Amino acid sequence: MRIDRDRLKSLMAKERQKFVDERPKSKALFERASKSLLAGVPMNWMMKWAGTFPPFVREAQGAHFYDVDGHRYIDLCLGDTGAMTGHSPSATVSAVTQQVGRGITLMLPSEDAIWVAEELQKRFALPFWQFALTATDANRFSIRLARHITGRSKILVFNWCYHGTVDESFITLHDGVAEARRGNIGPPVDPPVTTKVVEFNDADALEEALKPGDVACVLAEPVMTNVGIVHPQPGYHQAMRDITRKYGTLLIIDETHTICAGPGGYTFAQNLQPDFLVFGKPIAGGVPGAAYGFTEQVAQCISDRQSLEDCDTGGIGGTLAGNALSLAAMRATLDKVLTAPAFERMIPMATRWKAGVEKAIKDFGVPWHVTQLGCRAEYLFAAKEPRNGTEAHDAMDFELERYLHLYALNRGVLLTPFHNMALMCPATAPDDIDHHTKVFRDGVRALVA
Numbered sequence: 001m002r003i004d005r006d007r008l009k010s011l012m013a014k015e016r017q018k019f020v021d022e023r024p025k026s027k028a029l030f031e032r033a034s035k036s037l038l039a040g041v042p043m044n045w046m047m048k049w050a051g052t053f054p055p056f057v058r059e060a061q062g063a064h065f066y067d068v069d070g071h072r073y074i075d076l077c078l079g080d081t082g083a084m085t086g087h088s089p090s091a092t093v094s095a096v097t098q099q100v101g102r103g104i105t106l107m108l109p110s111e112d113a114i115w116v117a118e119e120l121q122k123r124f125a126l127p128f129w130q131f132a133l134t135a136t137d138a139n140r141f142s143i144r145l146a147r148h149i150t151g152r153s154k155i156l157v158f159n160w161c162y163h164g165t166v167d168e169s170f171i172t173l174h175d176g177v178a179e180a181r182r183g184n185i186g187p188p189v190d191p192p193v194t195t196k197v198v199e200f201n202d203a204d205a206l207e208e209a210l211k212p213g214d215v216a217c218v219l220a221e222p223v224m225t226n227v228g229i230v231h232p233q234p235g236y237h238q239a240m241r242d243i244t245r246k247y248g249t250l251l252i253i254d255e256t257h258t259i260c261a262g263p264g265g266y267t268f269a270q271n272l273q274p275d276f277l278v279f280g281k282p283i284a285g286g287v288p289g290a291a292y293g294f295t296e297q298v299a300q301c302i303s304d305r306q307s308l309e310d311c312d313t314g315g316i317g318g319t320l321a322g323n324a325l326s327l328a329a330m331r332a333t334l335d336k337v338l339t340a341p342a343f344e345r346m347i348p349m350a351t352r353w354k355a356g357v358e359k360a361i362k363d364f365g366v367p368w369h370v371t372q373l374g375c376r377a378e379y380l381f382a383a384k385e386p387r388n389g390t391e392a393h394d395a396m397d398f399e400l401e402r403y404l405h406l407y408a409l410n411r412g413v414l415l416t417p418f419h420n421m422a423l424m425c426p427a428t429a430p431d432d433i434d435h436h437t438k439v440f441r442d443g444v445r446a447l448v449a
């Protein structure tokens with residue numbers, strides 16, 4: 001079935017008008033913002049929301065937020081996983097409130113750091129941990145350490161991956177040739193100088209790339225989540241581990257999004273054996289913080305090469321990393337919010353969301369499908385599940401995506417502005433899901449009926 005593009009354009013124009021008409025206060029704020037903020041937003045990605053401007057937020061709590069015009073939204077974006085805990089979870093808020101009056105940052109450790117590291121040991125079966133402020137930094141530090149340990153210069157990533165603003169990762173394959181990713185702003189060097197890129201789920205390509213012995217580490221999401229969801233095929237993770245070990249390449253598993261699979265992420269659920277593991281975004285309930293863990297062997301290699309005199313200028317760490325506030329927030333979040341019982345509530349919500357979207361797809365006969373990973377689900381504009389980043393990327397349709405997102409936003413549902421991801425938090429309720437299902441059905445009906 002083909003989408004009628006003229007119809008799509010005219011529906012989109014109507015939705016844009018509705019969005020503007022119903023949000024005079026956000027519009028006024030946006031006009032004011034345009035005089036002091038580049039493109040009227042505090043961070044460039046916020047240009048990407050499907051409306052003419054982003055709704056300005058008045059307040060958020062649990063699975064919902066209100067904009068300044070008084071509209072209530074079901075939040076299925078949840079700060080693109082930063083608020084997978086739900087907005088302002090009470091345990092995190094009370095820990096942060098207490099800590100904020102007792103010192104925010106000192107460049108000295110607090111007992112919370114040990115508690116959090118001990119908890120992460122239990123969750124991910126890795127013995128040693130360090131902290132950063134963002135998952136991007138945790139990835140960057142892990143990559144640096146991998147290079148330091150192996151003495152190799154290159155890293156390897158999967159085609160159409162995303163791991164934060166890590167310079168080395170902005171590389172894609174064009175007709176089999178590695179090039180800078182479209183839109184890559186000011187790369188320090190041409191990405192193929194630093195990075196090899198292969199398709200996910202292709203063990204032979206991985207082996208070919210690692211064979212020369214110049215790759216320090218593979219940086220991988222265990223399930224790709226940033227180009228839609230791409231699941232590993234049976235046996236692929238074992239093959240990845242065997243091949244990386246065979247060629248002395250370290251394996252960094254980035255669980256920043258795949259933590260949606262459960263309290264120990266995909267690593268615990270599938271008994272993966274990474275050398276490094278990165279976990280950011282929701283780890284502190286939305287307060288900036290990230291962690292990276294590693295094996296005993298990696299810890300030994302780092303210790304053997306450590307220089308006391310230069311340890312503050314080696315390119316790892318940060319003044320505010322591991323600060324007292326962030327660690328208090330992590331402790332409360334891990335102890336009381338991102339718990340096993342919370343996942344037992346969240347995952348069935350994603351299953352319900354998937355079933356609702358799947359039924360609409362079937363009823364209206366559109367050639368799309370829905371995938372789920374724990375408490376995350378996503379629809380993609382292709383009939384079959386993709387096996388790799390290219391297949392997933394080929395199925396994207398920016399115009400269609402924006403229409404469905406804006407249609408939902410105008411009816412009180414926020415999806416992520418990148419692809420069609422919906423995430424559940426512990427406060428997401430069946431009514432929230434059913435409202436999305438209705439809105440999705442209506443949006444698709446308007447398009448094809």
Ligand SMILES: Cc1ncc(COP(=O)(O)O)c(C=O)c1O
Pocket residue numbers: 080134135136137139162163164165221226254255256257280281
């Ligand atoms: C898998 C993954 N890793 C790392 C990051 C970077 O997170 P941050 O932007 O918080 O540094 C992202 C961001 O979307 C991500 O999806």
